[in-house]
Amino acid sequence: MQSWDDLRIFLSVARSETLSGAGRALRMDAATVGRRIARLEDAIGQALFVKSPQGYALTEAGTRLIDHAERAEQAMQGAQSVLTGEAGTLTGQIRIGAPDGCANFVLPRVFADLSKANPDLDLQIVAQPRVVNLSRREADMAITVSPPTASRLSYQRITDYTLHLAASQTYLRSHPLITSVADLRHHRIVGYIPDMIFDKELDYLSDLSLDRVALASNSASVQIQILRQHGGIGIAHDFALPFAPGVTRVLTDALSFTRSFYLVRHAEDRRLDRISRFATALAHGVRSEVARLESLLAGT
Template identity: 90%
Template sequence: MQSWDDLRIFLSVARNETLSGAGKALRMDPATVGRRIARLENAIGQALFVKSPQGYALTEAGTRLVDHAERAEQAMQGARSVLTGDAETLSGQIRIGAPDGCANFVLPRVFADLSKANPDLDLQIVALPRVVNLSRREADMAITVSPPTASRLSYQRITDYQLHLAASETYLSTRPPLTRLQDLHAHRIVGYIPDMIFDKELDYLSDLNLDRVALASNSASVQLQLLRQHGGVGIAHDFALPFAPHVKRVLTGEVSFTRSFYLVRHAEDRRLDRISRFAKALAQGVKSEVARLEALL
């Protein structure tokens, strides 16, 4: 089998799908990356990628090799942890992907506390209004609102959280009364851009039979800002409302959603004690912070 360096370069091309993207990640010249891939393919006697103007797509052989290469990557990370002492302390760099609502309102306090307790730990939050791609190593682990379907990923449910209809006090004082569900049709609705909802668990308004979204964004944080600016009525996370003191819940007896946060990571990562201990601390922190913020309402 080839050296770890060959597999490292192969993995980067597989994840970035271009020589330039892989070269940037590896801090190598793209032409050098291309030569190394060609050398690897010659050595094993099989094409690992289909090359096109759009980039590098894995062949069947390349797809099989990804599993082997990722296991080698995990072994190297484990060895590095032991040699540097990371197996005993939370240190180094860990990147977490999360939906922007969680990233904006829950993770900052959790990460600040983790950083204070582990001064050698560098934490990064990737806040995206979409699912973070762990296979391309966009992050070391991710918080999601649905469990993953990929077999190479493992997950644990962290906690449930609540969502309700909400609007600003100013908006409600200038609009028709909102005392029953049918009254929503006389109000401006704030919500997700329908064709950019990246997870079915976020499609709240379909359950309310509301066809028109007057003010829309693919970001839950932007939607809350629209509510703060008296834009209309929309679904908001209970844990986000303490950050918008003049936005209040409405129709709580008729409309209430319960969703869950999941912590997702590569199944192979469970072999790394450092990552497992961080995952445990992160999950506990998120659970506690959601409970703290919801209790403020």
């Protein structure tokens, strides 16, 4: 029977697909990781990985071992949750993946409050203009703009948020008046790089008959900065605009978008009290912070 330590190393290699990546995650020398994997393969009499120029890929035997190893991981995390006490403050490390707009404008205050309430808890934000891969344990949970389709993931809707056209007051004063969506064809459009939109919910401009994005980025935060520099007009999160002085919403009565944030995690993690308590606190914090930031725009 494999020890938990062997399975822990196996999981890290499977998720990072390299010995060096696993070594960094485990705080272990890559050569030692390689020796431990070789020893595990000798013990069970089967190869678990195939090495290629792209890294370490699971064999059929390795794929079968993944479920067993992840169940052992869940059991160890559950035991830790019991030993640290269910009613006390949270401890350890939790990593959250989130779209960069949410990560930049919503999560900082939420995480600061959670850290104050749980001083022994280490929190990490992975801000990515893509969906974080939970299966490879890039994060413990993720905030997304669409519910997941993978059956091994569970999710809850956290809150809705709104978006509007926005531009700097300086830009609007020096360019043709915008009285309708049709007028946008006479303006520089700021938005996502079309072929790098990682979720259909972010394709705001497809229904506006705009065939050119003059200033594009795969980052919502970069787009906000372009608007601040009077670059053009684009779709912006209402919760981001309090961080963009001089940028104002346009055509609020004619055009708006509503999207949702979802909290996604492994289905098995729902059995872990520590993760469940953190998920509840995180969802409450995100919901409250989005509402607070959007309320700052009331009447504008």
